Amino acid sequence: TTKKVLMLPGDGIGPEVMRQVQRVMDWMAKKRNVNFEITEGLIGGASIDAHNNPLTDETLADAMAADAVLLGAVGGPKWDNLPFEIKPERGLLKIRKEMGLFANLRPALVFDALVGASTLKEDIVKGLDIMILRELTGGIYFGQPRGIEERDGVRFGFNTLVYSEPEVERIARVAFDMAMKRNKRLCSVDKANVLESTVLWREVVERVAKDFPEVEVSHMYVDNASMQLVRNPKQFDVMVTTNMFGDILSDCAAMLTGSLGMLPSASLGAADENGARKALYEPVHGSAPDIAGQDIANPLATILSFAMMLRYSFDMGDDATLIETAVQNVLKGGLRTADIMQPGMAKVSTTVMGESLINE
Amino acid sequence: TTKKVLMLPGDGIGPEVMRQVQRVMDWMAKKRNVNFEITEGLIGGASIDAHNNPLTDETLADAMAADAVLLGAVGGPKWDNLPFEIKPERGLLKIRKEMGLFANLRPALVFDALVGASTLKEDIVKGLDIMILRELTGGIYFGQPRGIEERDGVRFGFNTLVYSEPEVERIARVAFDMAMKRNKRLCSVDKANVLESTVLWREVVERVAKDFPEVEVSHMYVDNASMQLVRNPKQFDVMVTTNMFGDILSDCAAMLTGSLGMLPSASLGAADENGARKALYEPVHGSAPDIAGQDIANPLATILSFAMMLRYSFDMGDDATLIETAVQNVLKGGLRTADIMQPGMAKVSTTVMGESLINE
Ligand SMILES: CC(C)[C@H](C(=O)O)[C@@H](O)C(=O)O
Ligand SMILES: CC(C)[C@H](C(=O)O)[C@@H](O)C(=O)O
Numbered sequence: 001t002t003k004k005v006l007m008l009p010g011d012g013i014g015p016e017v018m019r020q021v022q023r024v025m026d027w028m029a030k031k032r033n034v035n036f037e038i039t040e041g042l043i044g045g046a047s048i049d050a051h052n053n054p055l056t057d058e059t060l061a062d063a064m065a066a067d068a069v070l071l072g073a074v075g076g077p078k079w080d081n082l083p084f085e086i087k088p089e090r091g092l093l094k095i096r097k098e099m100g101l102f103a104n105l106r107p108a109l110v111f112d113a114l115v116g117a118s119t120l121k122e123d124i125v126k127g128l129d130i131m132i133l134r135e136l137t138g139g140i141y142f143g144q145p146r147g148i149e150e151r152d153g154v155r156f157g158f159n160t161l162v163y164s165e166p167e168v169e170r171i172a173r174v175a176f177d178m179a180m181k182r183n184k185r186l187c188s189v190d191k192a193n194v195l196e197s198t199v200l201w202r203e204v205v206e207r208v209a210k211d212f213p214e215v216e217v218s219h220m221y222v223d224n225a226s227m228q229l230v231r232n233p234k235q236f237d238v239m240v241t242t243n244m245f246g247d248i249l250s251d252c253a254a255m256l257t258g259s260l261g262m263l264p265s266a267s268l269g270a271a272d273e274n275g276a277r278k279a280l281y282e283p284v285h286g287s288a289p290d291i292a293g294q295d296i297a298n299p300l301a302t303i304l305s306f307a308m309m310l311r312y313s314f315d316m317g318d319d320a321t322l323i324e325t326a327v328q329n330v331l332k333g334g335l336r337t338a339d340i341m342q343p344g345m346a347k348v349s350t351t352v353m354g355e356s357l358i359n360e
Numbered sequence: 361t362t363k364k365v366l367m368l369p370g371d372g373i374g375p376e377v378m379r380q381v382q383r384v385m386d387w388m389a390k391k392r393n394v395n396f397e398i399t400e401g402l403i404g405g406a407s408i409d410a411h412n413n414p415l416t417d418e419t420l421a422d423a424m425a426a427d428a429v430l431l432g433a434v435g436g437p438k439w440d441n442l443p444f445e446i447k448p449e450r451g452l453l454k455i456r457k458e459m460g461l462f463a464n465l466r467p468a469l470v471f472d473a474l475v476g477a478s479t480l481k482e483d484i485v486k487g488l489d490i491m492i493l494r495e496l497t498g499g500i501y502f503g504q505p506r507g508i509e510e511r512d513g514v515r516f517g518f519n520t521l522v523y524s525e526p527e528v529e530r531i532a533r534v535a536f537d538m539a540m541k542r543n544k545r546l547c548s549v550d551k552a553n554v555l556e557s558t559v560l561w562r563e564v565v566e567r568v569a570k571d572f573p574e575v576e577v578s579h580m581y582v583d584n585a586s587m588q589l590v591r592n593p594k595q596f597d598v599m600v601t602t603n604m605f606g607d608i609l610s611d612c613a614a615m616l617t618g619s620l621g622m623l624p625s626a627s628l629g630a631a632d633e634n635g636a637r638k639a640l641y642e643p644v645h646g647s648a649p650d651i652a653g654q655d656i657a658n659p660l661a662t663i664l665s666f667a668m669m670l671r672y673s674f675d676m677g678d679d680a681t682l683i684e685t686a687v688q689n690v691l692k693g694g695l696r697t698a699d700i701m702q703p704g705m706a707k708v709s710t711t712v713m714g715e716s717l718i719n720e
Contacts, residue, residue: 089553119484119591140500140521140555147556157560158522161500165515191604193449195500196507200517223607227615230479230590244551247583248608255587 002035003314006066008059011045011079011088012287013297014072020299020354021070021306024323027358032319039066043095044074044088044287054091060098068313069095069280070306073287097137099278101267102167103174104134104246105308106284108233108253111262113331117340118258120230125256130236131178132253134246135171136267138163139197141243161197163242168204170270175205175240176212185237187218189225189245201242222249229253250284260285261298261339262327264305266312279313281305291338295349298337300327303357326360333360362395363674366426368419371405371448372647373657373710374432380659380714381430381666384683387718392679399426403455404434404448404647414451420458428673429455429640430666433647457497459638461627462527463534464496464606465668466644468593468613471622473691477700478618480590485616490596491538492613494606495531496627498523499557501603521557523602528564530630535565535600536572545597547578549585549605561602582609589613610644620645621658621699622687624665626672639673641665651698655709658697660687663717686720693720 007022009015028034041059048054054074063069075088084090095101110118110128118125143160150156172188179186188205190198202219209217220228222245228235229249233256241249254263263285269278283301291297304327311320335356336345348356367382369375388394401419408414414434423429435448444450455461470478470488478485503520510516532548539546548565550558562579569577580588582605588595589609593616601609614623623645629638643661651657664687671680695716696705708716 084553084556084559087553093554119481120479121481124479143518148560155525155560156522157555157557158503158520159555159557160518160520162516162518191607193447194453195517195519196444197517197519199444200508200515223611226586226608226612227620230612230615232479245608247551248586248605251583252586252590252612255590260587 002037004037004039004065004067005309006062006069007038007040008043008069008071009040009046010043010072010074010287011076012073012289012292014074014287016293016295016350017283017297017299017302018070018072020350020357021302023354023358024303024306028319034316034319043071043091045076045079047091048079048082048086048088052086054086054088055094060095063095063099063280064278067276068309070302070309071280071282072302073283073285075287076289078289093141095280096267097142099280100137100269101278101280102135102137102270103171103268104136105178105266105268106132106134106246106250106254107263107265108132108250108257109263110257111259111328111331113328114257114259114262114340116342118256120256125233125258128233128257130233130253131182131238132246132250133171133175133178133238133240134250135167135241135243138167139243161195161244163197163201165200165204168201169208171240172205172208174268175238176208176215179215179238180212183237184214185216187220187225187236187239189220189222189239189241189249191222192219193221198242205240225249226252229256254284259340260301261337262300262304264301264308266305266308268312277313279309281309295351296338297350298339299350299354300357303327303354326357329360330356362397364397364399364425364427365669366422366429367398367400368403368429368431369400369406370403370432370434370647371436372433372649372652374434374647376653376655376710377643377657377659377662378430378432380710380717381662383714383718384663384666388679394676394679403431403451405436405439407451408439408442408446408448412446414446414448415454420455423455423459423640424638427636428669430662430669431640431642432662433643433645435647436649438649453501455640456627457502459640460497460629461638461640462495462497462630463531463628464494465538465626465628466492466494466606466610466614467623468492468610468617469623470617471619471688471691473688474617474619474622474700476702478616480616480618485593485618488593488617490593490613491542491598492606492610493531493535493538493598493600494610495527495601495603498527499603521555521604523557523561525560525564528561529568531600532565532568534628535598536568536575539575539598540572543597544574545576547580547585547596547599549580549582549599549601549609551582552579553581558602565600585609586612589616614644619700621661621697622664623661624668626665626668628672637673639669641669655711656698657710658699659710659714660717663687663714686717689720690716
């Protein structure tokens, strides 16, 4: 069967890291007999430049028709001063919302070879392996009403944080399923001592917990969670939280590993009657416009995002593991792109890193 | 002139750390000829137990009449299952709101003697000295409408994030004033790529910046700020942000220091015609119910909160410095409470720590 993949390289280093994924896909097509049907599209600044729109209906239609989408990165200083409504970010938020990608999986993983890259002490982060599950299509990112308005001569800016019970329930179910496949511990992060929206969140998580008696559930306030991530991140297995809290905590957790250029992510929709889910995969790092076009960016996060695609969209866990192991081995072999360079290692380009991975 | 101070020991370790402050105040009254008029009141769980109300009108009136309030800590498992409206936290939020304490100063400071207590590598945090300024009476903590409601058979939980221009302006002015007294660098943290409320925030900060041409201003998205705090916290001098983001980031920054038991905070209102501000001082740590009553809690954060009171409410900067230097010296002398204990140091009780500080 053919696997339809939409590639959205986006901006900055997006296109060059994407090229390395393409090579991995070519290799898999040849050596592992997988049939990818690849289309390419524009998103973010690249789409603004071409169509004055960060996400066209055409790209969105392609995304809806694909079995999976792989995204590079969006944004850059060139588009920073555009009005709010047509910034590159709008494209990203719109594709998440329209595709219904409510479950954002953000692993924070420390690779043994890179433990020294963390700003945290080695014993605190060695072996770290957390999965942060962020709700991605609700909460304050999308709540109505929103805007800036003048009332009685005073200007107000406002946003609405809102969650319905079914919205919380579906993300909670994904979280518990994930905990069952991992170490059966789930920490739900909220601010239930201040925000009623997260009082409801906590209530629903507790109710869903009854269906997963094997999972040990805890609840933590977001301020404490941000402390605990710094104090002792290894206390966590799976964490689940709202869109906004997840944005902050998953970036914090990613930075604990010291190697952002290594971290993939997946955004999944609801399963249809055949168990298939809409899905978008992207590296955690941004578009890094300062180093774009120099062939020095780290392609591994995007390659690992592709591995997540194999695992979650195509049920090809073995092939995903093959790639993940190759990444470990390339690092063990001493190759490093500039962002993860360490004394005594060999600094290589984006292209050489991609090549070495394929050889491995 | 008499300085009227309201002491609110609160719950857990609150009363015992407060007792050590009281001794420092007695010492100052005697040796430095300062005249404190001290009253005591209840807040949080202690007030719930006595009056079924986490903050009575009487305590609030005392707070409004005082020149400054010193708070221990509130909350504990005993009151965790109370309904949202009468939890200990309500008392804290109400006193902040009613007193108009919109500016929350949260220093994150690494004491040389304690640099090893951080989970971060020594070179990343040695000498760290950041001031986080958190807006404290607005934003999503207090925005209306809020609640949990059923609409068409589905339950929704919702909160409102709202800021008016004057609200942002007054906190921005405090931030710039503070930057002028420090290293003239201010980073304003928002999520202006997603939230209109913080588009307004950024706009107002930029406008106020024009009045402080000497201050170097930057703007950072909150997700990036949470990364940068972990990656390289020393890049920051003063940070200013919303109530919710400030809650999360200031706790993260506090944990970077590795010694929560050392960190004070101040919450200030607007200056009146005489330049006086309503003010409340409290340690950053919580009520630590697990160790309450054992005489092992660290009293230094509360003592340093008292030092902040001397500086900000009573213009007694020299006396504040006297206390801060005494704290440094006691640590250099090798004394440690359990929370900051290190090999080779002398573990002491709450009482002995207070005593040693006074001797110093
Ligand atoms: C670019 C921005 C809109 C986005 C978000 O806030 O969701 C990004 O920070 C992310 O985490 O993917
Ligand atoms: C106890 C809680 C309501 C409070 C807050 O969220 O403001 C606390 O976390 C703080 O930072 O003082």
